[in-house]
Amino acid sequence: MSSSDPASGTPRPEVPFVVIPDTPSVLVTVTDEALHEVAHGMGTIETTVTPGIYRIEQRFAGAVATRFVEVGGEAFTERLPLPRVPAPVPVRRTATTHDEHRAAALRWSRESTHRTGAPSLMVLLRNLRRASRLDPYALQLTAESGAAVDGGEVGWRVDEQQGWSAWSGPLAPGGYRLRLRKPSGEGLPLAQALWVSEGWTTLVFVSNGPRGAQPQHATVEMAPLGTGWSPVDEELGLAREAALSGLRQGIDLISDQQLFPMLDSQRVDPFLGVVGAHAMLLDHKPDLRRLDEVVRRLAPHLPGHPDVAALCTLTDGPPARVASPPMLAASCRLLIEADAADPGVIEDGSPAEDAAERLVGRGVWTTWLEQERWPGTLGSRGGPVPRGTAGARPLASDVVGRVQAYVQEIADLEGRAVADVLHDVPRDELCRRTGLPHRPVERAIEGLRGTGAG
Template identity: 80%
Template sequence: MSSSDRARAEVPFVVIPDTPSVLVTVTDEALREVACGMGTLETTVAPGIYRIEQRFAGAVATQYVEVGAEPFTRCLPLPRIPAPAPVRRTATAHDGHLAAAVRWSRRSTYLSGPPTVMVLLRNLRHGRRLDPYALEIGGESGEAVDGGEAGWHVDEREGWSVWSGPLPPGGYRLRLRRPSGEGLPLAQALWVSEGWTTLVFVGNGPRGAQPQHASVEMAPLGAGWSPLDEELSLAREAALSGLRQGIDLISDQQLFPMLESDHADPLLGVVGAHAILLDRRPDLRRLEEVVRRLAPHLPGHPDVAALCTLLDGGGGMPGPVSSPPMLAASCRLLVEADAADPGVIEDGSVAEAAAEGLVGRGVWTTWLERERRPDPAAVRGGPPPGGPVGSRPLTADPVGRVQAYIQEIAGLEGRAVEDVLHDVSRDELCRRTGLPHRPVERAIEGLRGPGPARGRAG
C-alpha cells in the first residue's frame, strides 16, 4: 500500500481517561509510540492492534485494543491507585474507614473539644497485621502529647485506629512509637493552624505503618473531613506522586482548582504551589498570587514562609522560621534561603535540627531526632512521666559531614584545606551539602583553627 493509501485508511482514534492528570501512551504492534500526552488523546491510526498504557499517581494500567475501519473511541477507567485516604475510585477505598474519618475528624478521642489534629492509621489490604498503637504524636520539643495508647480509638474488625484531639496551634511531629526495623528514630513534621484541623491518613503496609507515604489535608475546625470532592482528592494524589518523583505529573485542569482551594483546604494550595515549581518554566506570577492568597489563612505556617522566600523581598515573611515545614520541598527552600540570608531559619530551633538531620523519605519533612525520648513502655495508658528514660542514637554530626566533604575535595585535588575554603564560599557549601548556614560556618571555623586540618590533605 502506498503512503497516500495508508493515510486515507487511517481512522480517528480517541481515548479519554477518567481524570485529566493521567499520562496516556499509545504504541502500535511494533511497540512504536503513536501518541503520548496527559488527559484525552486524539489522533488518527491505521487499523491494527494497539497498546494503551495509563500512568497515574504511581499506578500503571495497560490494555490492548483492536482498531478496525470505523472511528475508535474508548473511555478509560482510572488506574487502581492505592491511597492513604479512603477516597472512592481508588484501590484502597473502604466505606468503614471513610465513616471513621468523617466521625473522628469532628470528635476527639483524647481530651475534649473539636479536634485540631486527626491521625487515621488503616489497613490498605484486608488481612494485614495492624499494630493500632504504632504511631505517636510528639510536641515541638519531642515529648509525646497523644496520651499514650489510651488516647487512641481502635476498631480491630475494620482494621483501623485513630487519634484526634485539640492541640494548640504550632509545630508537632509524627513518628513510630518504637524505632523502625533500621533502628532509626525518625520524626515527620506536622503543623496545626488556628481555626483548622490537620488530617493525616497513614496506610499500614506489609512492614507496618508508613507515615512517609501519608496524605495530609486540612479542614475548617469543626467541619471535619469531607470525601465529596473526589477530583480534588485525586489531584492531591497526582501532585504528591509528582513531588516524590521530582516531575510534573498534574494537568492544569486539576492544578488550577487546587490553587484556588484556600477556603476549603489551604494545604492543597501549598502542594499545588510546589507542583508549579516542578514545571520547566514555572509561572512565578501565578505562584506569587497563590502565596499571597494563602498567607491570611495560614499565618506563621512554615510551608507558606518557605514559599515566601521565592518572592521579591521575601513576600512579607514574618520572621525566622523555628518549626520545620511539612513538605520536604519547603524545607529545601528554607535551607537555600538561609544559606543566602543567614537567620531565615532560627538558630538552635527545631527547624534547624530538622534541616541538619533531613533524610530523603518521600515528600514529607523527615529527620533523625537528636532528643532523648521516653521509654514507650512507660507511657502506656497515660501521658509520659516527667523524666525521659533511655537515649536515642544521635544524628550524624552535620559539622563533621561538612568538614569531611571539604577534606575529601582537598584530598582529591591535592590541595590545602585552606585553599579549598578560599575558593568555595559558605553559600556554595550550604548548597552542595543541603545544610543551613550554622553547621557550615562551624565546620569552616573548625577547619581554620589550629591543627592538622590546615595542612595539605591526602
C-alpha cells in the same frame, strides 16, 4: 502516521483515534504493534492511526494500567477507567477505599478521641488491604520538645476488625511530630513534621502495610475547625494524590485542569494550595507571578505556617523567619537554600534547624533523624545496647564533621590546601552542595581554619 498494506503496497486509510482517561492528570502512552510510540500526553489523546493492534498505558499517582485494543476501519473512541490507585485517604474511585474507613474519618475529624473540644488534629491509620496486620498503637504524637501529647494508647480509638486506628484532639497551634512508637525496621528513630493552624483541623491519613505503619507515605489535608473531613470533591482528592506522586518523583504529574482548582482552594483546604504550589514549581518554567498570587491568598488563612513561609522565600515579600520544620520536604529544601543566602531564615537552635541538619530523604514529608542510630541496637538477648558499648559508632557523623570531610575530600582530590578550597568555595556554595543551613557550615569552616588543616 501512515503505512501501506503489505499485500497491495497501497497506503492504508487513517481513522480518528480518541482515548479519554477518567481524570485529567492520567499520563497516557499509545504504542503500535511494533512498540513504536504513536501518542503520549496527559489527559485525553486525539490523533489518527491506521487499523491494527495498539497498546494503551495509563500512569496515575504511582499506579500503572495497560490494555490492548484493536482498531478497525472506523473511528475509535475508548474511555479508560482510573488505574487502581492505592491511596492513604479513603477516596472513592481508588483501589483502597472502604466505607468503614470513610465513616471513621468523618466521625473522628469532628469528635475527639483524646480530651474534649473540636479536634485540631486527626490521625487515621488504616489497613489498605485486609490481610495486613494492624498495630493500632504504632504511631505517637509529640510536641516539638519530644513530649507525647496523644495520651498514650488510651488516647486512640481502635477497630481491629475493620482495620483502623484513630487519634483526634484539640491541640494548640504550632509544630508537632509524628513518630513510630517503636523504632522502624531499620532501627532509625525518625520524626515527621506536623503543623496545626488556628481555626483549622489538620487531617493525617496513614496507610498500614505488610511492614506496619507507613507515615512517610501519608496524605495530609486540612478542614475548617469543627466541619471535619469532607470527601465530596473526589476530583480534588485525586488531584492531591497525583501532585504528591509527582513530588515523590520530582516530576510534573498534574494537569493544569486539576492544578488550578488546587491553587484556588484556600477557603476549603489551604494545604491543598501549598501542595499545588510545589507541584507548579516542578514545571521547567514555573509561573512565579502566579505563585506570588497563590502565596498572598494563602497567607491570611495560615499565619505562621512554615510551609507558607518557605514559599515566601521565592516571592518579593519580607524574609521568612522559621522556628518549626515545615511539613513538606520540598518546603524544607527551600528554607535551607534561603538560609544559606540570608542566615537566620531558619532560626538558630530551633527545631527547624535540627530537622534541616538531620534531614532524611524519605519521600514527600520532612523527616529527620532525632538521634544517631548505633548499630547492634539489640543485644545478644534482645535488649538494647548501651551507647557506651565499645566499638559502636553512629550511622552518620555529626553535620559539622560531614562538611569538614567534604571540604577535605575536595582538597585531597585536587591536591590543594584546605584553606585554598575554603577561599574558592564560599559558605553559600557549601550550604548548597551539602544541603545544610548556614550555622553548621559556618562551624565547620571555623573548625577547619582553627586547626590550620591542609
